[in-house]
Amino acid sequence: MRPIRRDDQGPAVAEIRSILVSLDLLEPAPGADFFDPTTEHAVRAFQQCRGLSIDGRVGAETWRALDAARWRLGDRSLYHSVPDPLVGEDVRALQERLLEMGYDVGRADGIYGGRTAHAVTQFQREVGLTADGSCGPYTMHAIRRLGRKVVGGRPQWLREVDAFRQSGPNLVGKTILVDPGHGGPDRGVVVAEGELRWSEADLAYDLAARLEGRLAAAGMRVHLTRGPMTDQALSDPERTRFANEIGADLLISIHVDGHANPAAEGVATYHYGTGNGVTSTVGERLAGLVQREIVVRTGLHDCRVHAKSWELLRLTRMPAVRVDVGYLTSAGDRRRLIQPAFRDQVAEALVAAVQRMYYPVELDVPTGSIDVRTLRAVVDVPATA
Numbered sequence: 220m221r222p223i224r225r226d227d228q229g230p231a232v233a234e235i236r237s238i239l240v241s242l243d244l245l246e247p248a249p250g251a252d253f254f255d256p257t258t259e260h261a262v263r264a265f266q267q268c269r270g271l272s273i274d275g276r277v278g279a280e281t282w283r284a285l286d287a288a289r290w291r292l293g294d295r296s297l298y299h300s301v302p303d304p305l306v307g308e309d310v311r312a313l314q315e316r317l318l319e320m321g322y323d324v325g326r327a328d329g330i331y332g333g334r335t336a337h338a339v340t341q342f343q344r345e346v347g348l349t350a351d352g353s354c355g356p357y358t359m360h361a362i363r364r365l366g367r368k369v370v371g372g373r374p375q376w377l378r379e380v381d382a383f384r385q386s387g388p389n390l391v392g393k394t395i396l397v398d399p400g401h402g403g404p405d406r407g408v409v410v411a412e413g414e415l416r417w418s419e420a421d422l423a424y425d426l427a428a429r430l431e432g433r434l435a436a437a438g439m440r441v442h443l444t445r446g447p448m449t450d451q452a453l454s455d456p457e458r459t460r461f462a463n464e465i466g467a468d469l470l471i472s473i474h475v476d477g478h479a480n481p482a483a484e485g486v487a488t489y490h491y492g493t494g495n496g497v498t499s500t501v502g503e504r505l506a507g508l509v510q511r512e513i514v515v516r517t518g519l520h521d522c523r524v525h526a527k528s529w530e531l532l533r534l535t536r537m538p539a540v541r542v543d544v545g546y547l548t549s550a551g552d553r554r555r556l557i558q559p560a561f562r563d564q565v566a567e568a569l570v571a572a573v574q575r576m577y578y579p580v581e582l583d584v585p586t587g588s589i590d591v592r593t594l595r596a597v598v599d600v601p602a603t604a
């Protein structure tokens with residue numbers, strides 16, 4: 220779908236405006252169906268508070284977020300519906316309340332799936348309501364009343380850390396999904412230089428392939444979301460589904476950035492999180508390791524780690540990060556990205572980050588210190604100890 224953007228007009232714009240009005244991001248103006256600068260401003264504000272990419276346009280991901288945002292907790296009864304689960308902001312609010320109370324709903328992804336229904340059933344049983352897994356007025360009232368009493372930690376994320384620790388320090392047998400961004404007709408950022416054309420899709424695939432070989436050599440089961448020449452572009456929900464279906468332990472998505480300003484440069488890493496303090500602890504740790512290892516080993520400018528609620532990070536059930544390795548639009552970054560030796564350095568930084576994820580904290584090592592060529596030997600030590 221072509222993004223709906225500034226100067227567009229029609230019923231779709233009217234609908235977007237009405238949702239933005241209901242969210243108090245826009246002044247109501249009856250009958251308005253024109254995407255004016257004020258509308259664009261409101262879209263940006265919405266994207267910012269949802270942790271989406273801020274471009275002021277309504278593409279597929281922003282539309283799904285807007286559509287889901289209509290629902291407030293209490294607007295409707297919530298129940299587990301198969302195969303078309305209820306999706307919305309109200310479901311996400313419910314999941315966050317349940318998480319705060321210590322129920323295991325997985326990630327607060329805004330989808331009323333089996334795990335959410337199970338957590339609701341548990342809650343209902345414990346407070347003496349009919350345990351049917353649906354969230355009608357009585358259950359809603361009970362959750363509202365009790366939810367406020369619970370303060371403090373985020374049990375779900377502590378569980379995630381625990382599960383991760385328990386899986387042991389050995390890379391052998393763990394499954395990782397490496398996701399080269401874009402592909403097929405979608406080339407991502409493209410820069411022409413004389414006769415040459417550099418594309419993000421090609422560079423991301425090359426980086427992924429270098430990473431794949433090294434991780435496989437360390438004993439991991441490695442999957443790639445796409446080959447070098449996929450004819451169809453994969454959507455983020457498709458990549459997410461694949462990651463969940465193969466039961467990956469980790470997901471690393473690789474992109475290269477681009478900007479109209481040629482001075483923009485550097486590496487940034489993203490993990491799941493929202494503006495209101497909900498974050499994936501394990502994802503945040505992986506993002507921090509990826510970012511530091513790349514910065515220390517390559518000297519790319521440090522554009523830091525950021526929390527985002529992109530679907531790829533939010534709907535995946537394993538710790539997931541996305542790294543944007545340099546700007547293809549920066550002459551300095553580009554000169555480095557096109558060198559195979561530089562891409563090897565990046566791949567080694569990523570392997571070192573993955574390895575450090577599985578080290579117990581007390582065995583962790585300084586950034587830049589893992590020699591990935593001897594990784595297998597390093598890995599086997601804690602495994603046999």
Ligand SMILES: [Zn+2]
Pocket residue numbers: 400401407408419474475
């Ligand atoms: Zn990209």
